[in-house]
Amino acid sequence: MPRPVRVLPAPGTFTLDRNTTVSGDTAAGEWLRRHVGAATGLPLAEAEHGDVRFRIAPEKIAVPEGYRIEITERGVRAEAHDESGAHYAAQTLRQLLGADAWRDSPVRRGPWPLPCGEIEDHPRFSWRGCHLDLARHFMPKREVLRFVELLAAHKLNVLHLHLTDDQGWRVEVPGLPRLTEIGAWRKGSQLGAGPHAGYVDRPHGGYYTESDLTEIVAHAAEHRITVVPEIDVPGHCQAAIASYPELGNDPRRKLEVWTGWGVSEHVLNAEESTVEFFRRVFDHVMSVFPSPVICVGGDEVPPHEWERDPRSVRRSEALGLSEPARLHGWFLRRIIDHLHTNGRRALSWDEALDSGERPPTGCIVASWRDEAAGLRAADAGYDTVMCPEQRVYLDHRQSDDPDEPVPVGFVRTLEDVYAYEPVPAESPSSVFQHVLGTQAQVWTEHLDSPSRVDYAAFPRLCAFAEVAWSRSAVRDFSRFRARLESEHLDRLTAFGVEFRPLEGPMPW
Ligand code: TNX
Numbered sequence: 001m002p003r004p005v006r007v008l009p010a011p012g013t014f015t016l017d018r019n020t021t022v023s024g025d026t027a028a029g030e031w032l033r034r035h036v037g038a039a040t041g042l043p044l045a046e047a048e049h050g051d052v053r054f055r056i057a058p059e060k061i062a063v064p065e066g067y068r069i070e071i072t073e074r075g076v077r078a079e080a081h082d083e084s085g086a087h088y089a090a091q092t093l094r095q096l097l098g099a100d101a102w103r104d105s106p107v108r109r110g111p112w113p114l115p116c117g118e119i120e121d122h123p124r125f126s127w128r129g130c131h132l133d134l135a136r137h138f139m140p141k142r143e144v145l146r147f148v149e150l151l152a153a154h155k156l157n158v159l160h161l162h163l164t165d166d167q168g169w170r171v172e173v174p175g176l177p178r179l180t181e182i183g184a185w186r187k188g189s190q191l192g193a194g195p196h197a198g199y200v201d202r203p204h205g206g207y208y209t210e211s212d213l214t215e216i217v218a219h220a221a222e223h224r225i226t227v228v229p230e231i232d233v234p235g236h237c238q239a240a241i242a243s244y245p246e247l248g249n250d251p252r253r254k255l256e257v258w259t260g261w262g263v264s265e266h267v268l269n270a271e272e273s274t275v276e277f278f279r280r281v282f283d284h285v286m287s288v289f290p291s292p293v294i295c296v297g298g299d300e301v302p303p304h305e306w307e308r309d310p311r312s313v314r315r316s317e318a319l320g321l322s323e324p325a326r327l328h329g330w331f332l333r334r335i336i337d338h339l340h341t342n343g344r345r346a347l348s349w350d351e352a353l354d355s356g357e358r359p360p361t362g363c364i365v366a367s368w369r370d371e372a373a374g375l376r377a378a379d380a381g382y383d384t385v386m387c388p389e390q391r392v393y394l395d396h397r398q399s400d401d402p403d404e405p406v407p408v409g410f411v412r413t414l415e416d417v418y419a420y421e422p423v424p425a426e427s428p429s430s431v432f433q434h435v436l437g438t439q440a441q442v443w444t445e446h447l448d449s450p451s452r453v454d455y456a457a458f459p460r461l462c463a464f465a466e467v468a469w470s471r472s473a474v475r476d477f478s479r480f481r482a483r484l485e486s487e488h489l490d491r492l493t494a495f496g497v498e499f500r501p502l503e504g505p506m507p508w
Contacts, residue, residue, distance in 0.1 A: 001095065001462055001488045002155055003480070004121035013113035014051075016040065016097070021047035024054030027222065028078070028086035036094055041106035045396050051272075052093075054086050061085060065157070066122030069093065071114050084224040085122070088155050092119060099490035102153075105460035123423070127385050127437030128468035129158035129228075130461065132453075133444040135239075137208030138184075143450040150458075150497065154465035158348075159220055160228045160295060160366075160439060163208075166238035166258040166266075170207045171231070173284045176244070180207040183239040186257040201259065201448070207425045213288045228347060229289045232297025233278055234268040234331040240352035241266055247274050249305040249312060260475045261445045263300045270306070270315050275334045282335060282437075286342055293364060296335050299349035301328045313390040321356065329357030336363055347385070353377060366439065375427060378434035391420040392464055394456050395443040396446035400501040403505040405455065406446040414502070417508075418463035418477050425472075440464045451498045458492060459484055460497035 010060050011366055016036075022029045022044050032052070033044040044052075057079040061068055067085035069092060072076045078089035094101050096114050107237065130151050134144070144161075151159060154200040163170045169183030185205035208216070213229075220227045238258040241248035248255065249269045258264050285294060303325035306312040316324040329352070347364040350373060359365075361381050367374025368387045378384040389396075389409075394417075396409030422438040423431055440461060447453045462484060466475060492499050 001483060002055060002466040003474045003483075004092070004119050005386065005471070005474070006120040007117065008119075009115060009117040010072075012116040014071050014073055014075055014116065015110075016042055016044070016052075016112040016114070017110065018042055019046050019289070020052065022052045022054075023050030024078075025084075026054040026056055026080070026086040027083060028080070028090040029054045029086055031087060031222070032090040032093060036097065036101055036106060039101045039103045040097075040110065040112055041108075042112070052078070054078045054080070054089065056080055056086060058082065061121035061122075065311075066120075067092075068121070069119045071096075071116050071118075073116060076114065076464060081122075084157065088121065088151070091153055091155065092121070092151075095487075095491065099494040102491045102494040123155065123469045124467050124471050125435075125437030127158055127439065128156045128465070129160055129385060129387075129439030130457075130464075131160035131162060131387070131439055131441045132164070133162040133168050133442060134208075135162055135168045135232075135444075137204065137444040137448045138168065138170060139450055139453070140206070141208065141212045141216065143453075144216050146450075147453070148216070148220045148223055148225055150461075150495070151226055153491075153495075154462060155469050156461075156465055157225055158437075158439065159225050160230060161216075162230045162232065162443075164231050164239065164297075165236045166264040167261075168257060169203065169239040169243065170380070171213070171229075171281075171285065172207055172209050172212075173281055176281070178243040179240060179281075181243070182371055183243040183257060186239075186259050188259070204448075210288055216378045217289060225290055226291050228291050228293050229285050229293055230295035230297055230347075231278070231281055231285060232295075232299065233335060234270075234328060235263065235299065235301035236297060237268050238264040238266045241268070244255045244277070247277060249309045259477075263302060265302050265304055267301055268331065269309075270312060270331055275331065278335055279338050282338060283342075286339075286344060293345045293347050294339050295347040295366070296332060296339070296352075297349060298328075298332050298352040298355065299368070301351065301355070303328070319427070323356075326356030329355030329359075332359065333357050335400070335419040336360065348376065350377065353382075364436065366498050368441070375423075375431050379428060381430070381434060383434050383436050385436050386400050386422040387441055388420075389441070392438065392440045392467075393443065394440050394460050394464075395445070395447060398456075398460070398500055399504065401505050403507045405452065405505070408446050412460070414460055414463050414481075417460045417475055418467065418475070418480060420464075420467050421472060422467065438464075438468050454498040455500050458497050459489065459502070462488060 067080040067089040080086035184207040306324035396412040
């Protein structure tokens with residue numbers, strides 16, 4: 001899970017025991033020794049010519065992140081294009097060892113047989129992402145580290161962290177202490193009208209120090225995952241404006257970190273000093289996150305404050321913009337150019353394309369609102385990550401059953417996620433060339449604990465991983481479901497994942 005390109009079973013097994021050794025100059029061998037060693041209690045000692053051998057062999061394995069495993073009664077040979085491929089070979093071996101190999105400590109003595117045969121495997125997309133919203137609800141660092149391991153176990157390779165929003169700012173920035181002293185905390189509130197009336201949120205907060213983030217980045221790198229941080233501008237910024245009122249359009253008005261959901265009308269002003277403030281924030285983010293891609297947000301920017309505020313109207317006139325709403329594109333462009341000047345690529349939600357100033361083509365588009373528009377962006381030459389809310393928003397509820405937790409969005413079943421095809425077969429070659437891949441979104445307005453995140457994400461993220469990794473030719477929902485039921489859910493249970501049962505919700 002996800003389904004490999006080719007599997008050739010053969011009779012017999014190779015059984016790991018106390019004498020089994022591991023070799024190869026890859027980090028994957030070390031990962032296997034540590035994780036499978038902890039679960040099985042076997043020493044899995046390092047040796048020069050191990051029974052389980054890893055080798056990086058790009059001359060034999062052509063596709064990036066690809067690998068080939070051969071298991072005979074004498075041992076295991078894993079060859080990979082690169083470190084990522086070797087890591088995925090190790091992940092596949094742990095899957096083959098069965099659910100108990102996913103535990104933190106041994107619950108039984110063994111035996112630990114691996115079925116003989118050959119596996120040839122590589123991904124179809126280079127961007128296999130999962131987004132996690134840590135702004136609406138903060139998650140302790142250890143939970144983020146655990147989430148990283150779950151993504152890697154499903155061969156996903158990008159973790160997009162949504163770190164700031166109207167309801168909370170989660171990144172400590174040196175020299176700008178109020179962002180976390182004030183912006184990271186919000187009061188509890190009884191939410192009013194609308195579909196979520198009566199839902200009571202508690203006072204809430206938290207933030208990550210530079211060391212926390214460095215640890216997350218390192219843990220992700222060990223699992224071959226790139227962490228793409230997001231600082232969302234110029235909308236979704238009420239927590240920043242509450243911290244530093246001079247960033248807003250009415251500095252005399254004291255805003256609080258928002259306690260509602262939806263889109264706050266309060267956006268950044270378009271002063272040069274505000275752009276400079278965020279250059280400073282992004283400089284810090286670039287120093288903490290080595291990712292070649294940094295997300296600038298850019299989504300859902302209501303223009304009303306700019307249209308009302310005479311200072312913004314004058315500003316947009318002075319900049320030669322035809323209407324204040326275009327300050328959206330103007331602001332984004334300043335930040336995108338700053339990232340590009342510093343050798344990083346900006347990622348923006350697709351609103352950037354309609355913001356009044358088309359982003360430079362080096363900018364990557366995260367297409368969430370409209371699948372067809374995403375494919376058009378790719379056709380127009382923008383590298384695009386397909387994130388459509390109609391398909392891969394995992395905060396949306398999983399059935400109409402009244403026992404589902406807070407019923408957000410539309411019904412998105414396991415089968416709906418599995419049926420998603422990011423690049424329809426009939427697409428022009430430009431689309432195949434520019435769709436980098438796909439990404440699932442875990443927004444957390446209504447996921448206020450790690451167990452709620454587990455429940456929303458799993459097992460739909462398993463289906464998503466297969467969409468992102470496996471070619472449509474090997475995908476089949478009933479066989480996928482059977483693999484989940486017969487093996488994979490047991491692995492998740494052993495790992496401690498509180499997934500939603502296939503047969504339906506449990507009463508909350
Ligand atoms: C839209 S998707 C948003 C988020 C919400 C999400 C809820 C996007 C770029 N913006 O702010 O959390 O819907 O499903």
